[in-house]
Amino acid sequence: MKKLSLLLIALVGLLTGCVSDDENLQIILERDLAAIEKYVNENPIPSAKELVDNGTGIRIYWTSVSNSGKKPEVSDTISVNYTGKLLDNRVFDTSIESVxxxxxIFSSSRKYEPLRYPIGFGFTIPGFEFAILQMEQGDKATVIMPSLYGYGSEEVGSIPRNSPLVFELDLIEVKKIKVEDELP
Structure with a gap:
């Protein structure tokens, strides 16, 4: 019996070793998309506008549309308030002290202020940047992303590995790069 168990464990290890990383990512993505669909069905998000990117599985629900016409482009500096949550609605991070x-999750050693950074250089996770690039200054949106566009297989703080994420974003400012700013 012990030999059969060892053989079975070896066989399972061999078979799982035959699954490519791409197949594993596809399985994780499919699981994430099902979890996101369930989340959206159980937590309807009132929205003025929606975008579902079928290539990534990222969903954006605008809760407020500004029509400012001031859309960020790569290298523009943006300021955004955010709240990050897991699909169980547990908040793991925010730029807003009251939240x-x-x-x-309040920390007295941290400053609670809008996140300000030049977009397009990987300062935030890919799903966050993708969403910001779809918004305009003054827009507020809820973004839901598969784990591949969040922290992927990394466990980060209280965020378990392979966790789809929800972000509430308030794009406060888009500061355009001026040509004269780029010249020495």
């Missing part, structure tokens, strides 16, 4: 306090 941090209400969700017992």
């Amino acid at each position: 941090a306090r209400a969700n017992n």
Whole structure:
């Protein structure tokens, strides 16, 4: 019996070793998309506008549309307030002090202010940047992304590996790069 168990374990190890990384990513993506669909069905998001990117599985639900016409482009500096959640609606990070306090994640050693950075250089996770590039200054949106566009297979703080993520974004400012700013 012990030999059969060892043989079975070896066989399972051999078979799982035959699955390519691409196949594993596809399986994770399919699982994430099913979990996101379930989340959206159980947590309807009122929206003025929606975008579902079929290539990535990222969903954006605009809760407020500004029509400012000021859309960020790569290298523009943006300022955004955000709240990040897991699909169980547990908040794991925010730039808003009152939200941090209400969700017992407040840290006195941190500044709570809008995140400000030049977009397009990988300063944030891919799904976050993708969403910001779809928005205009003054827009507010809820973004839901598969784990591949979040932290992937990495466990980060209280975020388990392969976790789809939800972000509430408020794009406060888009500061355009001026040609004269680029010249020495």
